[in-house]
Amino acid sequence: MFRENIKRSMRYIGILLITVPILNNVFVYDVNPSDLDCVVISEEESVKENEVIAADPNVYSDPVVPGNLEMFPAGTVKRAYLTFDDGPSVNTDAILAILNAYGVKASFFVNNKTDPANIERYRMIAAGxxxxxxxxxxxxxxxxxxxxxxxxxxxxxxxxYVASVTGVIPTIYRxxxxxxxxxxxxxxxxxxxxxxxxxxxxxxxxxxxxxAVRPAATKSAIVSRVLGxxxxxxxxDVMILMHDLPEKKTTVEALPEIIxxxxxxxxxxxxxxxxxxxxTPTFHFE
Ligand SMILES: [Zn+2]
Structure with missing residues (x-):
């Protein structure tokens, strides 16, 4: 039965492409105090362009190049995966700048943001x-x-939506x-x-x-929680959950020390x- 539902719903993808902007207009607050790992804020808060935290590439030294993924199968090295949920946001630029300065790649589990600045950020993530x-x-x-x-x-x-703005069809999900x-x-x-x-x-x-807590966790608390x-x-191997949301500036500040x-x-x-x-290990919860 569910397969039938899937097939039927998949036929609506074309329609959804058209309706995505409409769907995003009903993007609403989803603040559940019991949910400390995924909190979403309003779309409007993600377009404060003047709040970008610029990373200075000159302060970082030797880049850590991940190289060919095939060189690192399970058990050969200690593997760490940096993951950012809920983006893109006004902080994506600084996150990408820091990652680039260190020469490391991360993974972004993104939502649908339709303003021009964020559309460009999806593309920057993929291009990076x-x-x-x-x-x-x-x-x-x-x-x-x-x-x-x-x-x-x-x-x-x-x-x-992600495919329409980047040309990349993501096949991983959180x-x-x-x-x-x-x-x-x-x-x-x-x-x-x-x-x-x-x-x-x-x-x-x-x-x-x-x-994901409110008020925001301090930079030192984030660093110590991740490294601890x-x-x-x-x-x-470790897969690290972080958030890419406008108010998560301490996450950005903590990122260099985490790396x-x-x-x-x-x-x-x-x-x-x-x-x-x-x-890549999936780290599925039981
Ligand atoms: Zn989330």
Missing amino acids: GHTLGLHSTSHVYSQVYKSADAFVNDFAANQA FPGGSNNSVSPLDNSIYENILNSAGVKYYDWNVSAGD GCDSKGGG EGLVQRGYVILPIDPTATST
Whole structure:
């Protein structure tokens, strides 16, 4: 039955391409105090161009080049994946500048932002060699997880929109709230099966920056939570959850120390490999 629903909904992708701008006009506040890992703010807050934090490439030294992903299969090195949810935003420029200064690639699980500045940021993410992943069109839990059809529509519109502005069709996904969220009235395996049917792989995380809290976490708190979280993994691979939202400026400020701390600990920082032969661990929640 769900496969039928998927097929039917997929036929609406063309329609959704047209309606995406409309969908984004109903982008609303989604502040759930119990959700510390995914908080979305209004679209309007993401277009304050004059608030860009410029990174100075001159203050950074030896770049850490990830090289060919095939050179780093599981168990050969300590792999670290920097991931940013909910972007793009006014902070994306500074995040990209810092990543570029260090010569590292990251992964961005993006929502649908339709203003010209953010459209350009999707393209900058892709052009920079970072991995574009899907997150949500509305990011409103009650809508995303309302039903199998609603989930397909949200996911498909997200994928179609990112493809329309970048030419890249993302095939990796992060569930709003994580794959083990308890906001869905349905068993989460239903959504997982939908993604599988669409050839899309989903990724959770095993280290959180804790930057979704309000008021904003301090820079030092974010740095210590990330590096402490990595230290607790006993040298295993780490996937780090951070947020790319206008008010998350301390996340941007913390990023250089996070990268340097990872390098000092011997991690190789890599983007998620979205290809079919990917060896990137998915870190699925139980
Ligand atoms: Zn989110």
